[in-house]
Amino acid sequence: MQIRFTELERSIEGISRRMLTLTLRKLERDGLLIRTVHPVVPPMVEYTLTETAQEERPHPLLTATPRVRR
Template sequence: MSETNMDVGEHAALFPCGSSDHEDCGLRLILDRLGEKWTVMTLAELTSGPRRYRELERALEGISQRMMTLTLRRLERDGLVVRHVEATVPPSVSYELSELGHSLATRLSEMVTWSRKNKSLIEASQAEFDARG
């Protein structure tokens, strides 16, 4: 095993995408999106089905209209969300996860489950580390 490879058991090996000895696998691309504050919460809100803009805005307490618009546009650009406009007066706009968005939401659900399961272990480790000061 190389120094840049980590043994992750039965799962695929993790490589630093984009390093000089490994091609760019797109990990940085998705981490840029997931690192944005509202992305994961927006995806989570859309897992239950299509939502109108205002419904999403109300569900994501604390999000500004500008940030809501930017987040949805970025997710749409990445192919994770589909925007639908109905020709009503005023126009009705709704958003839903694309097939790609659903596949990502499934992975995020696994991460949430892992974090719930391990939250107390992480907090205990942090407290121990901080106590060593």
């Protein structure tokens, strides 16, 4: 299941674009997200939970929207 950056941004109240970007980068670095950039204009970025993220106790950001929940 994939979710677009803009969907996450709209669904999480009170988070800045910068903080969301930093958090997603950290989750990707930690092996919990896979980031897919589609070569279109404007750029489209989607995030998918890794198997590790689905098996472990999820980070609050990963359960922020119904589409991302297990």
